[in-house]
Amino acid sequence: MKRIKTGIIGTGFVGTVHIDALRRLGFVDVVAVAEANEELAQKKASDFFIPRAYGNYQDLINDPDVQVVHNCTPNHLHLEINTAIIQAGKHIFSEKPLGMNRFESSKMLELAEKRQLVHGVNFNYRMYPLVQDMKHRIQKGELGKVNLIHGSYLQDWLFYETDYNWRIEPKYGGATRAIGDIGSHWCDLAQTLTGLKITEVFANLSTVIPVRKKSKIVETFSENREPTDYEEIPIHSEDWGAVLIRLENGASGVFYVSQISAGRKCYLNIEIDGSNQSFYWNQEEGDRMWIGYRNQPNTYFMRDPNQLDPKCRGYVLAPGGHPEGWLDSLKNSLLAYYRAVLDAKNSINKKPDYATFQDGYDISCIVDAIVESHQKGKWVKIAR
CATH class of the missing domain: 3.40.50.720 (NAD(P)-binding Rossmann-like Domain)
Structure with a gap:
């Protein structure tokens, strides 16, 4: 190689x-x-x-x-x-x-x-082994028809009025913050897992902390803050957002995001309710997924390379019981991407597991529609 x-x-x-x-x-x-x-x-x-x-x-x-x-x-x-x-x-x-x-x-x-x-x-996040396994289970029909989808992404890294970062300023981060920064990940998960496009949104966004105190610029998640000499800055990006969605098969859903929920660090969760069963996954417990039933006991499925769909076993980095997490999901994304680079001539027109610019464009369309929906107070179709 x-x-x-x-x-x-x-x-x-x-x-x-x-x-x-x-x-x-x-x-x-x-x-x-x-x-x-x-x-x-x-x-x-x-x-x-x-x-x-x-x-x-x-x-x-x-x-x-x-x-x-x-x-x-x-x-x-x-x-x-x-x-x-x-x-x-x-x-x-x-x-x-x-x-x-x-x-x-x-x-x-x-x-x-x-x-x-x-x-x-x-x-x-789409490159966690159990997310890939859920995707393939849904493709094989285990879930049945997708009826409902819901979840959230909650953080607390902007909980205090003295918390500040370039992402807060629209000229650097864009017209939306919580939705664009973390809600975009939830939307990518929803579309990756179900194989269905989000077609319409109805959003409500809120700036809970209208004025923040900005000290010297620090790197993301750094604890090196100056305790004095703050500048008060009016905030024009949202701390919180809730979005109703519709999928292309007619299914309904909802998700909400926050960057001011004390105690929540990277609480990304998603549930898909189908006509046969339900699947639930939480990033903070990324090595297991919940499978819900009507007429039998619910189960927790633990990440184990011997039990995963063969198509996603290559993304398992450790034996069952040895935790894998966020850093491993990035490694899996780059592994899939660089395999495509190695075979660039044959991979250009293939649909890979990792997110491409096509996926990035698609999520941009959804985020723009969410902003428009909030501004107009109505359902907005995704313009692609």
Whole structure:
């Protein structure tokens, strides 16, 4: 197997976990990182023993040895940087959201397909082994007809008025925050599991903390905060959102998201109620799924490679009883993506397990419709 040389643009929290996941693949070498300036790039390269450091993304993209580029920058930079990567003819893996809206996402999708590049977006929750197993169970008809779908994604990392991050500001994060940041993951899970598109939404969004106190900028999830010298900032992005949905088969659903629910760290859960049984999965207990019945005892199915659908056993990294989690789901996404890179000529037109720019564009369409629904106070059909 030939080795692949990769570069990372953006080395904050997400960029560093990309580096870790790539090194676990065994056939990918992270040869370069790019940051906003030379000093920061050199520090990150030194911290992670990466040979090349660039003070701007253009130099990394132009490095002839770099075959694949990961864009791990804030949302507002995705269109500019992703476009440059694609135009340079490099395979690309982008953080979500693909674009700030469906129009930006559409441009990147069209360009990547035109250049026939392998493109991926980091919707990694779909790559938990039990999520893949649920998907295949539903495809085989075990669930029966999908009747209802519901769930939530709850966090507390913006619980205090002194919690601040670039995602809060629409000019950096986009028109929506909680929906775009974490609700997008729930929507991707819903469509991945059921194989059905969300066709219509009715949304209610709320800014619970209307003014926040901004201190110096810190990396995501960092605890290094200054206790004084805050600037009060009016907030125009939502802390909470609830969305009614309709699927293309006529099924109904609902999900809600929050970034201010004390005690909830990464509480992503989803339940699909079918005509035969129900499936439930919670990311914080990602190694087991619940199967519900009407006329027999309910069961918990534990992740065990010997009992999973053969099509998804390749994503199991450890024997049953050895927990796998969020970092492993990213590794699984990148494993599937880089296998496609290795066979780029034959993989371009195939539907992979990992999320592509097509999936990223589709989620952008849903998020835009949710924002429109909230603004207009009515059901909005998804424009794709």
